[in-house]
Amino acid sequence: MGSETATVARSSIERQRLTSRTTPLAIKGAAVLGLLFLAIPIIGVLTKAPWSTMPEVLANESTRQAIWLSLWTSTLTTAVALVIGIPLAFVLARAQFRGRALARSLVILPLVLPPVVGGVALLAAFGRGGLVGRPLFEIGSVTIPFTWVAVVMAQLFVSLPFLVITVEGALRTRGRDLEEAGAVLGLSEARIIMRITLPMIRPAIVAGAVLCWARALGEFGATITFAGSLPGVTQTLPTDIYYTLARDPGESVALSMILIAICVLVLWVLRGNWAGQVIARE
Amino acid sequence: MLALSPRIWSVGLATLGTIVSGPTLVGCAAEDSVPQRELVVAAAASLNVPFDLLAADFERANPDVEVAMTYGGSSTLAAGIVAGSPIDVFASANQTTMDFVADSGLAASSPLVFAANRMAVALPQQNRAGIEDLADLSADGVAVAMCQPEVPCGEGAATVMDRAGIELVPATYEPDVSAVLTKVRTDQVDAGFVYASDVVTSGGGVSDIPIPPELNTTTSYPITSLADTTLPELAARFVEFVLSDVGQSILVQSGFLPRSQG
The missing domain is CATH 3.40.190.10 (Periplasmic binding protein-like II)
Incomplete structure (x- = not known):
């Protein structure tokens, strides 16, 4: 027993040494390049930031409206994504049915589509002349575009895949031993899901929700195409940034800083919850 | 985390291959004719129809030139120009936006009204x-x-x-x-x-x-060639063409008022 532990320990040390010794310079160089490519634009924004006018920009009514709208719509989007996304991930990971490959492709599609195409598709479906939108408008005189509902729908369309794919991946890779043990002990299926499966994949759910939320917060192309832009109603922070760029590039940089700050803050607050636990369990 | 199935990857790579090889083929075809000079013209979104026609006419008159049109909101285009976008000619949908560019010292000569x-x-x-x-x-x-x-x-x-x-x-x-x-x-x-x-x-x-x-x-539409253009002579010729009788008649056919009414 003791010698076995020692062997395991030794081999793990050797593996560590091997890892650090064999990371070739070329790989390190490329890694630094990759990191710089991501860091330089952020540094660029920082150098252009009009720090002196920041309080003024923050006090601006339309800025506050845009920040508030972005925050609550992306949070609502994430809530809806959790409610429909986790079951979807369950079905994709575990159910056997015809057309599962098609269903998976549908989930992945918004990831590879330009968001503006998502906006056009949403218009074609839910716009006043659209597949679903026309009967809604003609019978119930309901118009979805240009409302906050359209903002949330645009965000959900582009961000739901992030949650579904993350959770589905976790469900596929986790073993089912604990769940089987639960079944042997006579737990109902509902209890197994609530008490065993969901806690087991909690880090993946949190990670997926964060990705989903961040993607929704940054959503622009589908939103401007499908929901339009009206301050206080559908003008989110990214749209505001884009419009302000034409009027006052300095203010646009200030608004970009705010968006970056919000994202950094959220990632930092959730770091223990997310990266920490995912790594600890791997 | 983004575990895509192998099939998705192969479809993706095939698409990527098409995209990458596409321009190469076009490039080969172009080399067979005359070497191209590319004139980049940024124009207000409302100018889309007449400027596509103007660009085509200008290319016909200058077979070695390719006119690349970029359309957008005037102030978005102006912001791009001031930030250093490589653009040769700018046609704006109003004077204020053009002034912003001219005041930044980026107009090659004083902008001229070409339509209303x-x-x-x-x-x-x-x-x-x-x-x-x-x-x-x-x-x-x-x-x-x-x-x-x-x-x-x-x-x-x-x-x-x-x-x-x-x-x-x-x-x-x-x-x-x-x-x-x-x-x-x-x-x-x-x-x-x-x-x-x-x-x-x-x-x-x-x-x-x-x-x-x-x-x-x-609204008056001013046009100018830009100070930073690498093709100053060609850019000036394009501006002249827009102001010429031929250019004006294309604009009037597209529902604009001629420059005399701007």
């Missing part, structure tokens, strides 16, 4: 909201699109409604006039503020209601 335009209210063909005059636009449940206030067409729309003394909250502010026109053509809104030329160039896609002349505004 009036505002118009475009309606979808069905006109389900039964709009007949400006006052109908502010009725309950009428969705109106206009450009964001920062771009000339948004400024024009605000001026018209101001002069008419009608308070109007639009359903949406769009980034440029093309976006407004699209919202009208696809019947997403009941009306949209566009330019008179847009109604003409939409080819019957939209109808319009008359704006009383005393309420309407005329």
